[in-house]
Amino acid sequence: MMILTDKKPRVNVEAILSAQEIHDIEHQIAHYPDPRAASLDALKIVQKRNGWVDDAQVAAIGQMLGIPAADVEGVATFYNRIYRRPVGRNVILLCDSIACFLMGAETLAEAFQKHLGIQYGQTTADGRFTLLPICCLGNCDKGPTLMINEDTHGLVGVNDIAALLEQYV
Amino acid sequence: MATIHVDGKDYEVDGSENLLQACLSLGLDIPYFCWHPSLGSVGSCRQCAVKQYANADDKRGRLVMSCMTPAVNDTYISIEDDEARAFRETIVEYLMTNHPHDCPVCEEGGHCHLQDMTVMTGHDRRRYRFTKRTHQNQDLGPFIAHEMNRCIACYRCVRYYKDYAGGTDLGVYGNAARVYFGREKDGVLESEFSGNLVEVCPTGVFTDKTHSERYNRKWDMQYAPSICQGCSSGCNISPGERYGELRRIENRFNGSVNQYFLCDKGRFGAGYVNRKDRPRQPQLHIENRTLTVSVDEALDQAIASLKGQNVLGIGSPRASLESNFALRELVGNDNFSTGMTQQEQQLVELAASLMQTEGIYNPNLREVEDYDAVLILGEDLTQTAPRMALSVRQSAKNKGLEMAAERKTQGWLAEPVARIAQDAKSPVYILTPVATRLSDIAEGEVVASPNDIARLGFAIAAAIKAEAMNGDISDDAKVFALEVARQLKHAKKPLIISGTSLLEPALMEAAAQIALNLGSVDGKSKAGLSLVVPEVNSMGLALMGGMPLEKAFAQSYDAVVVVENDLYRRLPAQQIKTALAKTQQIIVLDHQETPTVKKASIVLSAASFAEGDGTVVSQEGRAQRYFQVFDPAYYNPEISIKESWRWLHAIHTGIQGKPVNWTVLDDVIEAVASKVPALEGILDVAPDAGYRVHGLKIAREPRRYSGRTAMRAPISVHEPKQPVDVDSALAFSMEGYVGPQESSSLIPFAWAPGWNSPQSWNKFQDEVGGHLKAGDPGVRLFDRLPKRPARSFVAPAPLLDNDSTYRLVPVHHIFASGEMTVRTPVMQSRIPEAAFSVSRDDAARLNVQQGQRVTVKAGDTSINLPVNVVDYLPYGYVGYPVGLAPVVSLTDSIAISVDAAAVGV
Amino acid sequence: MTTHVNTEPRPIHGNGTAETHPLTWRLKHHEFLHDVDTYESLEGYAGMKKALSMTPAEVQEVVKAATVKGRGGAGFPAGIKWSLMAPNDGGPRYLICNADEMEPGTFKDRLLMEKLPHQLIEGMIIAGYTLEATQGYIFIRGEYIEAARYLNEALEQVRAKGYLGKNILDTGWNFEIHVHTGAGRYICGEETALINSLEGRRANPRTKPPFPQVAGAWGRPTIVNNVETFNNLPAILLRGPEWYINLSAHKSKDPGTKIYGVSGKVRFPGLWELPFGTTAREVIEEYAGGMREGLKLKAWLPGGASTDFLTTEHLDLPMDADSIMKAGSRLGTCLIMVVDETQCMVSLTRNLEEFFARESCGWCTPCRDGLPWSVKALSAIEHGRGKMEDITHLEQLTKNLWIGKTFCAHAPGAMEPLQSALKYFRSEFEALIPKEAESVVQISNAQQA
Numbered sequence A: 001m002m003i004l005t006d007k008k009p010r011v012n013v014e015a016i017l018s019a020q021e022i023h024d025i026e027h028q029i030a031h032y033p034d035p036r037a038a039s040l041d042a043l044k045i046v047q048k049r050n051g052w053v054d055d056a057q058v059a060a061i062g063q064m065l066g067i068p069a070a071d072v073e074g075v076a077t078f079y080n081r082i083y084r085r086p087v088g089r090n091v092i093l094l095c096d097s098i099a100c101f102l103m104g105a106e107t108l109a110e111a112f113q114k115h116l117g118i119q120y121g122q123t124t125a126d127g128r129f130t131l132l133p134i135c136c137l138g139n140c141d142k143g144p145t146l147m148i149n150e151d152t153h154g155l156v157g158v159n160d161i162a163a164l165l166e167q168y169v
Numbered sequence B: 001m002a003t004i005h006v007d008g009k010d011y012e013v014d015g016s017e018n019l020l021q022a023c024l025s026l027g028l029d030i031p032y033f034c035w036h037p038s039l040g041s042v043g044s045c046r047q048c049a050v051k052q053y054a055n056a057d058d059k060r061g062r063l064v065m066s067c068m069t070p071a072v073n074d075t076y077i078s079i080e081d082d083e084a085r086a087f088r089e090t091i092v093e094y095l096m097t098n099h100p101h102d103c104p105v106c107e108e109g110g111h112c113h114l115q116d117m118t119v120m121t122g123h124d125r126r127r128y129r130f131t132k133r134t135h136q137n138q139d140l141g142p143f144i145a146h147e148m149n150r151c152i153a154c155y156r157c158v159r160y161y162k163d164y165a166g167g168t169d170l171g172v173y174g175n176a177a178r179v180y181f182g183r184e185k186d187g188v189l190e191s192e193f194s195g196n197l198v199e200v201c202p203t204g205v206f207t208d209k210t211h212s213e214r215y216n217r218k219w220d221m222q223y224a225p226s227i228c229q230g231c232s233s234g235c236n237i238s239p240g241e242r243y244g245e246l247r248r249i250e251n252r253f254n255g256s257v258n259q260y261f262l263c264d265k266g267r268f269g270a271g272y273v274n275r276k277d278r279p280r281q282p283q284l285h286i287e288n289r290t291l292t293v294s295v296d297e298a299l300d301q302a303i304a305s306l307k308g309q310n311v312l313g314i315g316s317p318r319a320s321l322e323s324n325f326a327l328r329e330l331v332g333n334d335n336f337s338t339g340m341t342q343q344e345q346q347l348v349e350l351a352a353s354l355m356q357t358e359g360i361y362n363p364n365l366r367e368v369e370d371y372d373a374v375l376i377l378g379e380d381l382t383q384t385a386p387r388m389a390l391s392v393r394q395s396a397k398n399k400g401l402e403m404a405a406e407r408k409t410q411g412w413l414a415e416p417v418a419r420i421a422q423d424a425k426s427p428v429y430i431l432t433p434v435a436t437r438l439s440d441i442a443e444g445e446v447v448a449s450p451n452d453i454a455r456l457g458f459a460i461a462a463a464i465k466a467e468a469m470n471g472d473i474s475d476d477a478k479v480f481a482l483e484v485a486r487q488l489k490h491a492k493k494p495l496i497i498s499g500t501s502l503l504e505p506a507l508m509e510a511a512a513q514i515a516l517n518l519g520s521v522d523g524k525s526k527a528g529l530s531l532v533v534p535e536v537n538s539m540g541l542a543l544m545g546g547m548p549l550e551k552a553f554a555q556s557y558d559a560v561v562v563v564e565n566d567l568y569r570r571l572p573a574q575q576i577k578t579a580l581a582k583t584q585q586i587i588v589l590d591h592q593e594t595p596t597v598k599k600a601s602i603v604l605s606a607a608s609f610a611e612g613d614g615t616v617v618s619q620e621g622r623a624q625r626y627f628q629v630f631d632p633a634y635y636n637p638e639i640s641i642k643e644s645w646r647w648l649h650a651i652h653t654g655i656q657g658k659p660v661n662w663t664v665l666d667d668v669i670e671a672v673a674s675k676v677p678a679l680e681g682i683l684d685v686a687p688d689a690g691y692r693v694h695g696l697k698i699a700r701e702p703r704r705y706s707g708r709t710a711m712r713a714p715i716s717v718h719e720p721k722q723p724v725d726v727d728s729a730l731a732f733s734m735e736g737y738v739g740p741q742e743s744s745s746l747i748p749f750a751w752a753p754g755w756n757s758p759q760s761w762n763k764f765q766d767e768v769g770g771h772l773k774a775g776d777p778g779v780r781l782f783d784r785l786p787k788r789p790a791r792s793f794v795a796p797a798p799l800l801d802n803d804s805t806y807r808l809v810p811v812h813h814i815f816a817s818g819e820m821t822v823r824t825p826v827m828q829s830r831i832p833e834a835a836f837s838v839s840r841d842d843a844a845r846l847n848v849q850q851g852q853r854v855t856v857k858a859g860d861t862s863i864n865l866p867v868n869v870v871d872y873l874p875y876g877y878v879g880y881p882v883g884l885a886p887v888v889s890l891t892d893s894i895a896i897s898v899d900a901a902a903v904g905v
Numbered sequence C: 001m002t003t004h005v006n007t008e009p010r011p012i013h014g015n016g017t018a019e020t021h022p023l024t025w026r027l028k029h030h031e032f033l034h035d036v037d038t039y040e041s042l043e044g045y046a047g048m049k050k051a052l053s054m055t056p057a058e059v060q061e062v063v064k065a066a067t068v069k070g071r072g073g074a075g076f077p078a079g080i081k082w083s084l085m086a087p088n089d090g091g092p093r094y095l096i097c098n099a100d101e102m103e104p105g106t107f108k109d110r111l112l113m114e115k116l117p118h119q120l121i122e123g124m125i126i127a128g129y130t131l132e133a134t135q136g137y138i139f140i141r142g143e144y145i146e147a148a149r150y151l152n153e154a155l156e157q158v159r160a161k162g163y164l165g166k167n168i169l170d171t172g173w174n175f176e177i178h179v180h181t182g183a184g185r186y187i188c189g190e191e192t193a194l195i196n197s198l199e200g201r202r203a204n205p206r207t208k209p210p211f212p213q214v215a216g217a218w219g220r221p222t223i224v225n226n227v228e229t230f231n232n233l234p235a236i237l238l239r240g241p242e243w244y245i246n247l248s249a250h251k252s253k254d255p256g257t258k259i260y261g262v263s264g265k266v267r268f269p270g271l272w273e274l275p276f277g278t279t280a281r282e283v284i285e286e287y288a289g290g291m292r293e294g295l296k297l298k299a300w301l302p303g304g305a306s307t308d309f310l311t312t313e314h315l316d317l318p319m320d321a322d323s324i325m326k327a328g329s330r331l332g333t334c335l336i337m338v339v340d341e342t343q344c345m346v347s348l349t350r351n352l353e354e355f356f357a358r359e360s361c362g363w364c365t366p367c368r369d370g371l372p373w374s375v376k377a378l379s380a381i382e383h384g385r386g387k388m389e390d391i392t393h394l395e396q397l398t399k400n401l402w403i404g405k406t407f408c409a410h411a412p413g414a415m416e417p418l419q420s421a422l423k424y425f426r427s428e429f430e431a432l433i434p435k436e437a438e439s440v441v442q443i444s445n446a447q448q449a
């Protein structure tokens, strides 16, 4: 007779996530009364590795948090900073909200697209840059504003593009 | 009670519901999408807006969502208010901006809630001239088609699939206008209740794929009120036919049984009716040849071969009471077998006798939802009585509802109730040999052998009475038993569920003992007891009586008449061979080409549930009638399919040289009722053939049924008269009464003016989501039978097996264990491969690996199958795949040998 | 790269003192205050200590008396919100700081967190103590990377001081604060959507009632307040409600000071702490230096993208809740966005509605399917493919996506700039609609914008 305490089907989490990732996710889980709350933290932790999250990682996170993969996917696709498709080594987020718009964000966006030869949502052929729009970065006194990876850049003009992108390989 | 004021009129309402619910119950139409009687209110679609006024003097008012507003006393609203109407029309207009307007090619067309609501709101002009968003569709397996562009984002699908049915593989993705409802990736929907998406979805996103291949509109099908034949739950269905084929099974609302939902076996498992290889005409098997003969010839042959002979009649728990009874009349009480094995019959008779025991109350499937603590002994419900599993899942939510009520939050406020409840659930304990699909709601689970479960059950019974537990269970089992006992005693309404599927009577005895020990409150049993039995009419046959197969086979007969029973699914082949060798004539009546049919000298083409009427008794003891859906001879006059009772009665009177005296169904029902007192109640199951509504028979075909004059043109340009139904008050016609009526057991399909979708059940119910106006179909036979005094039961002795003993334990699979389901082509990809399940530990002990073949020798039968290594099975037990392997006796220990040839892992 | 304080022509700290500029006066002494000791040397954590020497009920009274209004945009009095929290039943109680700041044009919380992380923490400890909270969360948008880092560093320092953790300052009260970073979506700022997001779910708003105060995070009593709201608390505790109310008494009946700001084509965009009721003209002209060379002001949004446009005629109104409401707009976050005369209002409104359409949570029909329609209609007009009926239709949208008709306030927020743009600048819309469009016989509905 077996009195069951745990009988969840197992995704082999160890085969998919690194020990560090598992550790970091567990650390996040500890901050909340319910592991589900760490779903975004977990996605962000995992996303650090390749810049995006793949199907296996979604399933592994579900397993770690004890929630269906469909729920993880529902969260991953709701928020705009989780990428479920490959992105470039550097992600450029151009603020397209009103304060920056007033300061010429649309012109800047066109210039970026022309410079990189890609449209919004695309990645350069060399895999170096992905270009995405983002809503107000809370840097409205320095519009147009953009973020590249974790860096915020304000007061960016069309002429600054080349020098700015130089910094990111 | 409360008075609400709607457009200047006063209405009495319950007061605890929301305005939408209350108004619909009053017969007032308010359009809606996201609300569903079983799913509650979330207020997302904004379709149900009405104007609410602060009081009688308030003329301005404000728009509110009726589904989110309680219908409390002195609520003033207007449905007709101009602003409210305009807003509701706008909502449909917004929804339609992305909808593809593909109604002509959409399978929902004609029974589409979106169409109905569009018309109801008056939105009839398209102003949107811009691009529509589009989606990719997914392959969701053989049952359900996916067409996401039609989605109106009402969120009902995920709320049903996840929140109601406990599925995990359907979700909502993306945000804003891109929200997407589907799986994370293509693949078969895992839930055993996925088919309900087809009815829950108010538009054509999720449609019935099995219907797609032979599609037609709802209004072009002929229907009958029917009963699912898939298991003993007795769910009500509405099968639709066109051109002599069953095209689709839809749910038929019964507020005491299935309500709005069926399982996938019930919805998609009736394809056997359409099989080409069915015997549709009588046949003679002479030597190795099969001769198709006329009805008269077949009857003459049968009469000649049975006259003056000693005939054994073998009935069947999958045949109607009428057919079984006609057989019994033909062969005589003493020569009638139920067609069940000794073991099965004892089990079913035990179940029936427990249901007639003083102090035992057996709830219906809806009542199951009201219990606040559930103990399941031995049944893997999702596989053996799926609809009950869905009810148990609802019962686990009672704790949350209680917590919500404490915070003055109405039960219909779906999201707040879930928020307040968090993980809190009413306790559900599951004791089975395998992991079940109800694990996620279980407070405690035990994996054990049938014998161990029974003994643990008795320990719980003892603990309830604070008696000493039988000494032979382990310490942690005792702790567990004490906890379960505590919870059951603590509960307001505890429910014990058991059944026959493990072939262990002590399980049901333990369950009964627990229920009895829980005692009574105000003279009523505190606990409910629900027992699952194997087949659609097992309970009916137990009440009718007869001898088991083994007893029948112990004697010699000149002839055997088998009614709708494949003996090879009941006894090992060798045993049947020996038994049949003793008789000269084998007459088999069936609607499927079974191995037994192949052995027959005369085959009489019997009606399936689709071509005949009959009465069956569910595990609850609910007698219900199914009615003929269509007459196959109308499309092909050569077909001569008749209900088994008709064949048998014709043979019977032929032998007696008397004229036929059961000319219509009512005759045989009366005969059953008069000769089998336990079944007297079946007289009241449905009105007789003379029943009329406004002087009319009830139309099986919707008003707009089309092509009647053309559909037979390829056969003959002379349109024959529509078949006449002498057996029931239903007509094979669109002429007749359509709509709610005094008899709820005679509703062939749900339709009401302006309501073409399944949502039209609103119009048939006393209150929305409640019960049918004229009472829910069926008669609870056990309520009418005299009670027997309670007995007390004792725990079985432990099985003292040693380390080298192995036993088989039945493992059921929803789609594999149903005899007819297996014969349904669409099921093929959903039926698991036949395999013996072996636990990890035992696999190590036996030194076998996943997929490796083993030979199991049980009695005289050897079976060679691959091994499926599973996480949970009791020590020393091998899972026998019920329905997928040759029949063996499961009582004795077995020998296992591992095939030498290594198989790829 | 961090946001630096705008020092021209008038710096945020101005001539501020603790008495006059309770939120920012410390920035006159230090460019930022990340170090707990530095902060403590400037009255830091004094308000908290005062609070913890009182009973929670007494602190509650002080906050109530100060009538401090929420700074997240709706202006609901914090004291009243707090008093609606379910009584303590011994279970978990949550305090959440709304640091999602995604309202376009709003950048005040970023400054407060990047420069003065301790002031927020101090405010949260005061609130947590008052509300008998067991756990605090700062829900900060994922893009505020530096702010999150400074907050986390500050929390470490505070833990070491014993202001967080078990038995804080011997009160017997245990409290922790965790910084939760978001992953982007404006709707996360709506407090019930925020709670869903914190719980790791999709950020759909929740049914109200029950309100978070009764059944919030994980079904437990929860209070959500904005960053700036918490920042007000230490000084209120230290100097008392009367002082607080008097800060703005001569200008407005909204108490205290407010972080005002200006973005758009002014000479010196930035933020300033000013008494409630300062006029927009004063903020724009005196603090932000007026419009850039050669530009003239045409319209302004008083407090973020979800407020109604106002025009030059409204510039002399005091920037407080009542006055702005009377003018037909909402105070919102008080971060003014100025629109100059060269700016096409149709494009601008299209940009605003694109934002709202993209950020809709997708839960309710009017918002999910109505907002994209507005974008398409505006875009059609902007590009010369509009029709007169598009304007009628936009007007209908502003009515149908209004309060009570949608599930939450997101869509009504989206309608505010649209309705006011149509009200004040309708001629700009009409001018872009080709005349012949009206007479063209429509032959196909498939024509796309």
Ligand SMILES: Cc1cc2nc3c(=O)[nH]c(=O)nc-3n(C[C@H](O)[C@H](O)[C@H](O)COP(=O)(O)O)c2cc1C
Pocket: C069, C070, C071, C072, C073, C074, C075, C076, C078, C098, C099, C100, C101, C102, C103, C186, C187, C188, C189, C190, C191, C192, C224, C225, C226, C227, C229, C408, C409, C410, C413
């Ligand atoms: C669509 C929407 C977005 C919001 N975004 C924010 C936000 O980013 N930050 C914030 O503090 N409040 C935001 N709010 C207001 C919050 O719902 C809530 O009122 C506020 O956090 C309460 O804090 P307060 O009482 O201190 O102002 C938003 C509201 C809505 C409807």
Ligand code: SF4
Pocket: C187, C204, C205, C359, C360, C361, C362, C363, C364, C365, C367, C368, C406, C407, C408, C409, C410, C411, C412
């Ligand atoms: S208005 Fe509706 S769709 Fe829009 S954000 Fe609120 S709930 Fe979501």
Ligand code: FES
Pocket: B020, B031, B032, B033, B034, B035, B042, B043, B044, B045, B046, B047, B048, B049, B065, B066, B067, B068
């Ligand atoms: S039915 Fe009321 S909002 Fe959907």
